[in-house]
Amino acid sequence: MLAIKNQALRSSFKGTSYRALSTSPVSKTANPIKCVGVIGSGQMGLGIAYVTANVTKLPVVLMDINKEQTEKGLKFIDRLLLKDVAKQKITQEHAEETRARFSTTNTLESLSDADFLIEAASENLNIKSAIFRNLDTICKPEAILATNTSSISITKIAAATKRPEKVIGMHFMNPVPVMKLVEIIPGLATCPEVLETTRTLATSMGKTCTVVKDIPGFVANRLLMPYINEAVMLLECEFASAEDIDITMKLGTNMPMGPLTLADFIGLDTCLAIMKVLHENTGDSKYRPAVLLQKYVDAGWMGKKSGRGIYNYK
Ligand SMILES: NC(=O)c1ccc[n+]([C@@H]2O[C@H](COP(=O)([O-])OP(=O)(O)OC[C@H]3O[C@@H](n4cnc5c(N)ncnc54)[C@H](O)[C@@H]3O)[C@@H](O)[C@H]2O)c1
Known part of the structure; x- marks a missing residue:
């Protein structure tokens, strides 16, 4: 029976589009977020993408340089949804709607439509700087670029871009669907509006936020x-x-x-x-x-x- 449900989730995925959902709390903010891009399909990226689609009800594009990781990621999302349906935490309809909000890619260029980007690639300054340098040229000028780094300076990552005022730390805890905290870390140049939009997004994911200065390891x-x-x-x-x-x-x-x-x-x-x-x-x-x-x-x-x-x- 679960296999049949899984098939239903798969077919509903095919019709994914990037439309903003009128029910999304984030779509009511001054800087509406219609689509979220998540970079890195490891344990953190998957958790962030799942909560974005399932709780915030926003379309999410999941990107990883490794194709195997994005494929494994979608299977993981399917399993999570099936489990939640089996436990009667969510309905079959809710699961199908959530699944339809996902799309995957292996190139950063496919993230050009996203309004809010959350980078959750490996904890390495060179990797993150390269991603941010590329996102800066690919994404809309108003797009916010957040990083889930556990320890690296947000100011340093922001320096790879020409929009340091739109770069911010958004540190989720593992496992993301369960853990309630998000540490928000403005870099030296981050503007207050970006902090507020980030806080609104994290809150709409059901998280409690703390704001921490850009120090090694944060709190x-x-x-x-x-x-x-x-x-x-x-x-x-x-x-x-x-x-x-x-x-x-x-x-x-x-x-x-x-x-x-x-x-x-x-x-x-x-x-x-x-x-x-x-x-x-x-x-x-x-x-x-x-x-x-x-x-x-x-x-x-x-x-x-x-x-x-x-x-x-x-
Ligand atoms: N593991 C945790 O408990 C935890 C908690 C909070 C924050 N974080 C942070 O989240 C980030 C990811 O951690 P994780 O545990 O998910 O790691 P992970 O090893 O599970 O996943 C990292 C993913 O990044 C991908 N990747 C590497 N280079 C890339 C690139 N250039 N472009 C796109 N994707 C790329 C890898 O293929 C991999 O799938 C790190 O910055 C980490 O410090 C981790």
Whole structure:
């Protein structure tokens, strides 16, 4: 039965168009958003695209340089919708409408119609700068360019464009459909209207916003990543097993998951990249990335997404 429903979702997708939905709260703002572009079809990009289409009810174009990622992404969206229908969280009709709001692409040029772009590609300044440089030439002059970076300076990313006043940090938490927070980070040149439009969009996604200055790691990762890094250092020194480190924090401090499980969930490459940003940008040795974290990433053990990280998921 689920397979039949899946087929229905697939056929409804074919008729995707970029029309603004009159029910969208975002379409009532001074700077109406009619279409959202999401760059990066990894765990964060998919979550952001899902919430945009499902909660905000806006058409979304999902872009990734890797075709396999966009194909995998659509299958993931199908599974999420089917699950929600099966749990009676949403109706079949709602699922089909949501699915029809998705389209995918493997080129940035296809994002030229989007009014609001959210970049969620890998945590690497060179990759992000290149994306923003290209978006600046492709997108409409009034389009807002947001980044979901976990730690990289918004001001630095904005400097790759000729519209730094329209560039902003929009830091979602993982998993996006579940986590309620969005950290909003204006860069040095970001204008107040862009901050307000971003806040309105995040609120329409059902999120609570905090506004944070453009400092390395912002607030969430300035606090979280040194904690995770310290847990990897404890493991590196063999002071305790991975399981015991996690159980200590889970049962001892009521964390929903231990720091090493969380690191695998976030992605060890992302954790390492954030620690490097904290270390390089503050010059403070307290942010030195754990050697073991680097080793895991060198081995291609990125965490849950690659099937192996601190724990083995295969
Ligand atoms: N993982 C988390 O818990 C988390 C939380 C908040 C923010 N973030 C941030 O979100 C961003 C994405 O993280 P993720 O966990 O989804 O990573 P991921 O590795 O799951 O996905 C990254 C995606 O970006 C794509 N990509 C790489 N270069 C690209 C390019 N030039 N153009 C288009 N796509 C490109 C990759 O193919 C991949 O699909 C990072 O900046 C990360 O720091 C991550």
